[in-house]
Amino acid sequence: MSDTPLPRGGARRWTPARYRALLRAQGPRSVRFRTRLAILTGAVAIGLAATIFARAADAAAEVFGGYAARHPWAPLVTTPLLFAGLVWLTRRYVPLARGSGIPQVIAAQADPERGTRSLVSMRTVIGKALLTLVAVLGGASVGREGPTVQIAAAVMGLSHRLLRVPLRGAVLIAGGAAGVAAAFNTPLAGLLFAIEELASAYEQKVTLLVIAAIVIAGMVAQSVQGDYVYFGLIGAHMPLVSALVAVPLAGVIGGIVGGLFSRLVLTLATGTHRVTRWTKRQPIWFATACGGIVGALGVATGMTWGTGYGAARAMIAGVDAPLWFGPAKFVATLATAVAGLPGGIFAPSLAVGAGLGNLLHALLPGSPASAIVILGMVGYFAGVVRAPLTAVIILSETTVSRGLMLPMFATAFIADGISQLVCREKLYHGLSRTFAMPARDAPGASPPA
Template sequence: MAGLSPRPGVLRRWTPARWRALLRARGPRSVQFRTRTAILAGAILIGIVATLFAMASDWAGELFGRYSRGAPWWPLLTTPLTFMLLVALTRRHAPLARGSGIPQVIAAQADPGRATATLISVRTVVAKAALTIGAVLGGASVGREGPTVQLAAAVMGVTHRVLRVPLRGGVLIAGGAAGVAAAFNTPLAGLLFAIEELASAYEQRVTLLVLAAIVIAGMVAQSVQGDYLYFGAIGAHMSLGAALMVVPVAGVLGGVSGGLFSRILLGVATGGNRVSRWARTFPVRFAGVCGGVVALLGVATGLTWGTGYSAARAMIVGVDAPLWFGPAKLAATAATAIAGLPGGIFAPSLAVGAGVGNLLREVFPGEPASAVVILGMVAYFVGVVRAPLTAVIILTETTGSRGLMLPMFATAFIADFASQWVCREKLYHGLAQGFALPPPK
């Protein structure tokens, strides 16, 4: 009858007005379409940017390696001077570029829109990239993974600003985690890092589109860099009986050592002790002293420069290394981090963890060397960043040691508990307090 509504299940006619309404809601000009495009375009760009940054950092590390071998004593002068120069430039021109980059992304979640003009602005991250490469050229014990997180978050900010859509905290997390995925060629570890560390224990809702961005960034980086494992296909494994002996010792030793490192960094960055007051009053001089410590360790050992990747990989594959490598690398990384240079601690922490595992090889000489070293890496890394799931998946994906996952998980959770004996506060979240955005006017 006329005037009655169509029966249920009967399709309504697609009129021009309905087509126009659909285009407004979901077409190329709609907010939904532009938001999805911004996230996916950002993910692709992150993979490319992370790869280029990795290539530049590796080039800088190789250049310093040739320099230090050709003139082994000169770093005693040039490294402290480089530290002083980089800290002076950072404080004058890009104060928000100092340190790792992960605390900045954590702090940016409070107000992503304003953060695109400050913590993750193009100016800040360009300076971050250049200064980090300068730190590598100077022999600093820094990694590129933390800066890659800040770079990746900034890329997401740019794509959202270009397409005129608001930047949400969850997408900012996705950008930072995509940087981890691209830096280590580990998409799954990037996903867990988003949930476990940047999002602070599942406090953020992670959508399918956010997960896709992380995976896409990792796949783009993989397609450019090639399908490779960061430390090589190790395939380590360990019997249950051996794991019952090694896991508790590795977890406690690595967790306490990592907690000590975190406590040193937080004590200088946020404490009120004499060292932290001197560092804040005379930052350039303090950086020079820290650079002197790094130079002395580097010249004396020849192994503590840069990320420590080569030394770590050698220990993983079973090459004997000096027992002092772990403590010396820890000291060099701590001195670099408290100096205030831009640069990350991911890769150096894995190297220190390999040193911890190398010490454990002396305690358990009859057990598989590769497996013992990897458990030491998991334990120390968890002790520093307090992200056990991320640590296990990173080491699994970078070494291909899936048969070791159960001992790694047990080690990680013991290390997480042991680290809290020494340092209750999580490192990145404690450092993020120094980057908190002021309230809007």
């Protein structure tokens, strides 16, 4: 037997060969190291991109607000023309940039490598960002959150391509969810959105790298924009007796109206009856008509332009608003969503929900106004996107109303159940079918819609 003692604990000796093997497995040139670096750099870039896009959208909204104040009747002409121009530009140059952006990310998960060259390519998302900003300049009822999700997924895909590492569907989920976290300054909502909506399965494994992307992007955005709360420090709460009446009302009404919105959008996007056939044959004229509706509502009310953030924040703070705001904003958002131009529905949906909450408060005058408005927002948002956990956490993080958590959860789950009765298919997943890519080399695969 050899008298050479073994290293303490029986560990193997560190030899040059073992060092080289370790470097190959985990060193700077290894796939594992480059994957982590791709996630890190992608998440930082997403935080910066989301911040720049948010500030540009806010600036565009201010420009339009000044224009509408100086020329109150002009949008009757300019908004329809802008809708027509945007739809022509989108169809001509970046057809995959139309709509929210979230359906594209869902569809791209089927083949991430191909998706990053089409649905979430840099060409597509640059066009998406520019055209969304133009839509905001024209007074369209669009939000920036959906486009931010598509932009974020493209940025994450680009970081992986530059570092030459394999791209998985989970990476696009991470990018999209990081976009939500950065857009709203809501990291928990971003994580739940990844599980509940983008992955569409609670059993989906969310790795530490995915969570890290969400947290890093949110931290970068927060460091640039400051530690802010999206709707302000509201801290709403509600007595149990009031909640027993308000929660079922908000859940049922939000589910019905939100489900109706989803059903109308999906019908016009995927339907085959005479009206939808005409809209597909004459997309420019249809967009012009939609722009006319948005322009007429905006001129008549002065409140339905853009995201509706200002009106929603005022109602959450307890400021009385006209009872017609919710229905008017619903129509403006619907007309914008079906027109075919780029832009999201997150923020406008929250504004519609605030309007519904304002209507509910008129029926329940003894209840706290802020709490009723927030429940209306949760109910309608959950009814539209059918992601009840995301709806609750977004409103909880954007208003710091943690004392309202149980009523919000109850409202969201009621709204989700009622919405399924009105519209069986989830909105974003239904729309993702219009962007679906056929499986590579699959026999009998149909061409993309």
